[in-house]
Amino acid sequence: MSEPILQVENLVTGFDTDAGRVVAVDGVSFTVPKGKTLGIVGESGCGKSVTAFSITRLLPQPHGKILGGSIRFENRDLVTLSPEEMRKVRGNDISMIFQEPMTALNPVQTIGKQLCEAVLLHQPGIEPREALSRSLEMLNKVRIPAAEQRLNEYPHQLSGGMRQRVMIAMALINTPKLLIADEPTTALDVTVQAQILELIRDMQQDLGMSVILITHDLGVIAEVCDEVIVMYAGRIVERGPVSEIFAKPLHPYTQGLIQCLPKLDHPPKTPLPVIPGMVPSLAEMPKGCRFAPRCPNKHSDDVLSQRQPWKECGHDHGVEACACFAQQLSAS
Numbered sequence: 001m002s003e004p005i006l007q008v009e010n011l012v013t014g015f016d017t018d019a020g021r022v023v024a025v026d027g028v029s030f031t032v033p034k035g036k037t038l039g040i041v042g043e044s045g046c047g048k049s050v051t052a053f054s055i056t057r058l059l060p061q062p063h064g065k066i067l068g069g070s071i072r073f074e075n076r077d078l079v080t081l082s083p084e085e086m087r088k089v090r091g092n093d094i095s096m097i098f099q100e101p102m103t104a105l106n107p108v109q110t111i112g113k114q115l116c117e118a119v120l121l122h123q124p125g126i127e128p129r130e131a132l133s134r135s136l137e138m139l140n141k142v143r144i145p146a147a148e149q150r151l152n153e154y155p156h157q158l159s160g161g162m163r164q165r166v167m168i169a170m171a172l173i174n175t176p177k178l179l180i181a182d183e184p185t186t187a188l189d190v191t192v193q194a195q196i197l198e199l200i201r202d203m204q205q206d207l208g209m210s211v212i213l214i215t216h217d218l219g220v221i222a223e224v225c226d227e228v229i230v231m232y233a234g235r236i237v238e239r240g241p242v243s244e245i246f247a248k249p250l251h252p253y254t255q256g257l258i259q260c261l262p263k264l265d266h267p268p269k270t271p272l273p274v275i276p277g278m279v280p281s282l283a284e285m286p287k288g289c290r291f292a293p294r295c296p297n298k299h300s301d302d303v304l305s306q307r308q309p310w311k312e313c314g315h316d317h318g319v320e321a322c323a324c325f326a327q328q329l330s331a332s
């Protein structure tokens with residue numbers, strides 16, 4: 001594996017709610033190799049966004065808190081940085097894009113003004129004219145047609161796909177080392193989705209940056225990512241190179257997600273397979289294997305009561321080896 005740009009070690013993140021503290025990310029560890037794309041996949045509520053907001057320190061305040069662990073980025077622990085230092089890291093070194101571009105774009109400012117401000121904020125010495133030409137160059141890079149004219153337009157004058165491109169331009173204008181894209185294409189129709197994914201992939205190669213791509217869609221992971229972590233109920237259940245995870249999924253949850261992918265030979269007008277049941281609520285997490293209540297395999301009671309051990313299975317492939325299938329692993 002190449003040198004990591006980000007190392008997350010035993011991250012625990014929670015929220016203080018009226019009903020007490022809930023833990024949304026519970027002991028998550030992973031690394032992002034330099035210049036590679038790591039996918040984070042899992043159903044809704046598994047803790048993907050909370051992991052991203054922990055890294056960027058954008059957790060909702062005052063309720064969201066990092067309760068433990070470390071997030072090392074270029075030999076600094078982001079968890080202990082002051083808000084001021086963290087602001088410099090965000091936008092300069094680490095950028096984030098979201099599902100809904102309007103959350104990041106200002107509706108009452110022109111695209112040009114917003115892009116220029118992003119440049120000037122992080123590179124105060126730069127001439128405004130230079131910032132403007134950088135903005136134009138960036139709009140061209142993300143393949144916005146009639147870019148010069150767009151500089152004077154407002155976000156509402158653009159289509160959803162174009163707005164997403166502007167947000168990507170804004171996130172990349174200071175050439176970050178790490179881009180975190182949280183469901184960047186979920187709100188878009190399929191053709192635009194494919195174009196945006198291709199754009200992220202091209203920009204990643206062009207700028208040599210590292211990317212964390214968050215999605216609930218394994219199809220997207222297969223298209224764009226080098227490695228993937230599979231999250232379930234606030235924990236990582238499996239991690240590995242994408243080709244390996246698709247060829248040899250080990251955890252029953254990963255297997256379930258792969259089985260649910262739509263297939264071309266699926267008979268028309270018949271229901272697509274689903275994983276029965278739901279992600280457990282944060283207040284009622286099983287102590288042991290969190291997937292056990294939905295798992296098709298037979299398991300004993302202690303699988304529910306004890307956290308299952310992590311097992312490395314070669315080729316950077318690792319899995320939370322629940323007793324219900326661990327025997328098969330040692331046999332293979």
Ligand SMILES: Nc1ncnc2c1ncn2[C@@H]1O[C@H](COP(=O)(O)OP(=O)(O)OP(=O)(O)O)[C@@H](O)[C@H]1O
Pocket residue numbers: 015017022024042043044045046047048049050051060063064216282
């Ligand atoms: N502000 C908050 N207060 C309390 N709980 C929260 C808050 N934000 C998120 N959570 C809880 O944390 C858990 C993880 O949420 P998260 O948003 O990370 O899920 P996700 O994997 O990104 O899901 P999705 O695919 O729907 O975006 C969920 O159970 C969610 O209800």
Ligand SMILES: [Mg+2]
Pocket residue numbers: 048049050182
């Ligand atoms: Mg999310």
